[in-house]
Amino acid sequence: MRSIRGIPTVFTPSRALEWHCAGTDLLVALVLALPGRTFSTGAIWDRFASIMPESDWALVIGAIAAVRIAALAVNGHWRRTPLLRALTATIGAGLHAYLAMLFYVPSVGAFGTGAAFSAALAISDIRSAYRAGRDIVVAGRVWDMMRAAPPAPLPEGFAP
Amino acid sequence: MNLSALLTTLEPWKAVLAAALGLVGAAVGLIGGVIKQRGVPDTTSPDQAAAPRPVTFRLHPDDRQLIGDATEAATDLTRAIRHLTGATEDNTVALNRRGGGGGARR
Numbered sequence: 001m002r003s004i005r006g007i008p009t010v011f012t013p014s015r016a017l018e019w020h021c022a023g024t025d026l027l028v029a030l031v032l033a034l035p036g037r038t039f040s041t042g043a044i045w046d047r048f049a050s051i052m053p054e055s056d057w058a059l060v061i062g063a064i065a066a067v068r069i070a071a072l073a074v075n076g077h078w079r080r081t082p083l084l085r086a087l088t089a090t091i092g093a094g095l096h097a098y099l100a101m102l103f104y105v106p107s108v109g110a111f112g113t114g115a116a117f118s119a120a121l122a123i124s125d126i127r128s129a130y131r132a133g134r135d136i137v138v139a140g141r142v143w144d145m146m147r148a149a150p151p152a153p154l155p156e157g158f159a160p
Numbered sequence: 161m162n163l164s165a166l167l168t169t170l171e172p173w174k175a176v177l178a179a180a181l182g183l184v185g186a187a188v189g190l191i192g193g194v195i196k197q198r199g200v201p202d203t204t205s206p207d208q209a210a211a212p213r214p215v216t217f218r219l220h221p222d223d224r225q226l227i228g229d230a231t232e233a234a235t236d237l238t239r240a241i242r243h244l245t246g247a248t249e250d251n252t253v254a255l256n257r258r259g260g261g262g263g264a265r266r
Binding site: 089093094096098100125127129130135137141 | 174175176177178179180181182183185186187189190191192193194196197198200202
């Protein structure tokens with residue numbers, strides 16, 4: 001736990017894993033949103049294209065990544081942030097498991113390497129959901145303590 | 161229905177099943193994390209923090225022997241000084257009685 005502007009906030013080293021997953025999703029969304037047809041680069045994208053257009057994939061994945069990054073950036077200043085982190089990690093686990101199976105190419109009868117990356121991200125998200133679940137309890141205790149004994153106002157001109 | 165037929169039937173739903181599995185896994189992880197943390201004692205409140213242990217010094221037996229000898233020597237020295245102080249006072253009194261405290265040389 002570390003203190004920002006006198007307010008104790010929740011910090012766990014495992015947040016790095018959440019940032020990693022959120023950042024990966026954001027970059028994937030960015031690549032799909034860039035000009036050019038990513039889904040035309042190989043048969044591996046056929047199943048993706050059959051579900052929805054490239055721009056829609058970019059929107060869905062990008063929206064989930066944006067919510068996750070917002071929840072991580074707020075960093076415990078709002079009590080429900082760990083819950084938001086846990087929920088987005090859960091959605092991320094489902095999304096990545098879904099993507100992992102979409103990397104199967106029926107015409108060839110094999111998985112693309114993207115399946116391995118997505119599966120690793122899904123496992124990371126399950127772990128992140130567990131850590132965020134623990135943070136929910138810690139954040140609740142910290143905010144109860146803050147409500148019972150609010151910190152003294154900081155001196156004028158104090159810059160942490 | 162054998163296994164390969166079952167897998168063929170499930171082919172279009174494999175991704176959805178995997179997603180459901182991922183969601184369930186993460187939900188179980190989330191609930192597990194909450195339950196696990198609830199079992200951990202609350203240390204966020206300052207009054208529940210563990211009190212620091214008192215600092216104690218343990219001397220080596222040789223050092224303890226040395227300190228004991230020094231204490232004993234200091235006691236003997238104190239007794240000797242008291243004795244000498246008493247003798248000096250007696251001598252001073254005797255000299256004063258004999259003739260004006262040594263002022264006869266003038």
